[in-house]
Amino acid sequence: MRVVLNVLNFVLGGFLTTASWLLATLVSIIFIFTLPLTRSCWEITKLSLLPFGNEAVHIDILNPGESNALRNSGGTLLNILWFVFFGWWLCIGHIFAGIAQCLTIIGIPIGIANFKIAVIALWPVGRRVVPVEVAQAAREANARSRFR
Numbered sequence: 001m002r003v004v005l006n007v008l009n010f011v012l013g014g015f016l017t018t019a020s021w022l023l024a025t026l027v028s029i030i031f032i033f034t035l036p037l038t039r040s041c042w043e044i045t046k047l048s049l050l051p052f053g054n055e056a057v058h059i060d061i062l063n064p065g066e067s068n069a070l071r072n073s074g075g076t077l078l079n080i081l082w083f084v085f086f087g088w089w090l091c092i093g094h095i096f097a098g099i100a101q102c103l104t105i106i107g108i109p110i111g112i113a114n115f116k117i118a119v120i121a122l123w124p125v126g127r128r129v130v131p132v133e134v135a136q137a138a139r140e141a142n143a144r145s146r147f148r
């Protein structure tokens with residue numbers, strides 16, 4: 001089912017959103033001061049191409065022991081830089097794609113996936129795209145370690 005939905009996503013506009021993320025990735029590589037944003041661009045490019053079966057998870061959930069204040073404050077600063085240069089127009093692109101896809105019955109699940117990516121497009125720094133099963137296992141392990 002995931003394969004069918006990912007193919008429908010690509011056909012019904014996912015290639016445009018993926019192309020916009022690739023463009024943002026290339027721009028972040030070209031400008032030196034946006035180079036730290038390149039990994040986040042690439043991670044969400046993967047999510048935009050294959051949104052079904054993958055999930056964007058914060059690195060604090062994947063590696064809870066490696067969290068520190070310096071990393072969190074640096075990530076916040078990079079997210080603000082991201083929002084100014086890339087985040088707002090990528091978010092708007094996903095919202096418009098989601099609205100257009102929701103106009104057809106077959107495109108509703110794909111439109112909902114675009115709305116989820118639109119939220120991530122605003123603040124993507126510190127997120128990694130992993131399979132849904134890995135994200136669920138990381139959340140369960142994190143919850144077990146918290147409540148021991």
